[in-house]
Every structure is written in C-alpha cells, then in structure tokens.
Amino acid sequence: MNVIEINNLTKTYGSSRGIESISFNVEEGEIFGFIGPNGAGKSTTIRTLLSLIYPTSGGAKIFGKDCIQYAPEIAKEVGYLPSEVFYYDNMKVIDLLKYSASFYKKDCNKRIRELAEIMDLDVSKKIDDLSLGNKKKVGIVQGLLHEPKLIILDEPTSGLDPLMQQKFFDLLEAENKKGATILFSSHILSEVQRLCDRVAIIKEGKIVQVEKISILKENNHKKFKIEVSSEIEPGYFEMDGVTKIEAKNAHISFLFRGDINQVMRKIAEIEIKNLWIEEPDLEEIFMHYYEKEA
C-alpha cells in the first residue's frame, strides 16, 4: 500500500519555479529519502503534502486520501519536523510539548518523557535558553510524541551533534520497526544512504530518479584507486566506461562501469603498489546523475 502518492504536483511562486510535475510514491513501512541540493524543491513538495501551501496543479494522497480535502484528519497521523523550527521563546519546553499533545486525542505524557530521555532534552528549561541543537530536539519530540504512522522530516539533522544524530537515527529506525513510514528529506547524502531504503532525487524542481539505494549503488560505478610504482601517462586508463580520472603523484583514481575484466587487464600491464576497488558513495553517484543531465 502507498502511504504517500504524489501525482504531477506543481507549485509555482508567481513566475518563479517551485516544483514541476513531481510524481512518486512512498510505500507503507519504507524509510524513503528525498534528496537534492538547496532550492531543488524538497520543502515545497513537503509543505504541499501537508497542505501548508496549495499546489498550482496536480495533487497528492496520504493514506489514500486527498491531502487537501482531508488535511485535518491526515494531520492526526502525521509527525512533521520542519527544516526550521520557531517557537514562542518564553514558554517552557514541557508546556509547549503538552500544548502540542493536546491536539491529539491520546495521552502522550509517557511518550514525551521517553523521547526527552532518549534525546537528552531538559523539558523544564525555557525555550529561550536552549541552543539551536536543543531547539531541534524539541521539534523532534514534538513531531513524534503522538506516535504517528507517517513521519515527515525536512532536513532534520541540522544543528545536531554526531552523537545526537546517531540517537535520532536509532530512534527513527525503532519507530520504523514499530510500523511507521518515514519520508526523510536531506541534502546530506551519507545520512540518506545510511538510513533509507529508496530515494527520490530532485533537481531544479523535477524528479531525476526514483530508485532503491542498493540498486543505485549496484548498477553504478565501481571506484578504482591505484597506487602505481612508476609514473604512467595520464591517458592510460582512458577507455569505454571510465570516467572521472584523477591522477595525483603516484595515485590514480577513476570510476568504471562495465566488464571489470577490461580494467583488470589494463592494470595487469603496469607495476602497481596497491589497489582498492570500492563502491562509490551516493555523492559520487548523485553527482554523476547531475552531470549527465547538465
């Protein structure tokens, strides 16, 4: 079952582009990554899904229901963490969280305590006195306190230190194991790679690719790094399937896609000191997609 279905969603801001004809689905139980650089249209897509802004054309369904028509009903089952959190600074954290919880018809007190403990958040403090990272934690607890079926996170890790990021990822994985579906927007590819099953890549308001992370990596390039014993011509590895050749002193690296034996034969003809063959990280794959499009 699709928890999110987006069909030709378009949003223009006056004459400027927001998103153009976005379509993709997020299945129940998935952790789905939504990646693209600043300004690509991630927040616009998410804000449209949540009916915070209205589409110019096209539409979306959440839990099979139109996201505008059924917005209040849908909101009860959705936890949202916006990319930037703004609060009434004078409030205490606990008062804000209780106020948020009052929108849901369930007792969220126990979950608030659990989440605050996991995220190491002092709920007795005034929001005014919190650091940026601690404000982000308030947003996280606020988004998850009603144990939503769908969690939508817009650039959630900015401001969190590495330890907190890890705790937050563990928390998301635990929520996912309990059945929550997660849409996770980010421009940090390593965190998407670490957490998500599938990913949609957005560029300049359009979806470039929707794919499983594993297939993105498999179907793509291997990264060769070679340490040579004596200098070789820079063009030595220029052949079909080889891209991004970089040579620095005795180290040569390139990406290769195709029959690996061809490269191995080339390597066998020269003296080498060391060889590494790696999966490229998502960043390298992603950049490649961009370059092809440009």
Ligand SMILES: Nc1ncnc2c1ncn2[C@@H]1O[C@H](COP(=O)(O)OP(=O)(O)OP(=O)(O)O)[C@@H](O)[C@H]1O
């Ligand atoms: N309120 C607005 N008025 C005019 N243009 C807007 C508005 N909000 C967004 N845009 C434009 O829409 C495009 C998509 O922006 P959006 O914020 O959705 O991107 P994003 O992928 O979330 O980027 P970021 O990671 O920087 O938040 C950008 O070109 C942006 O300038």
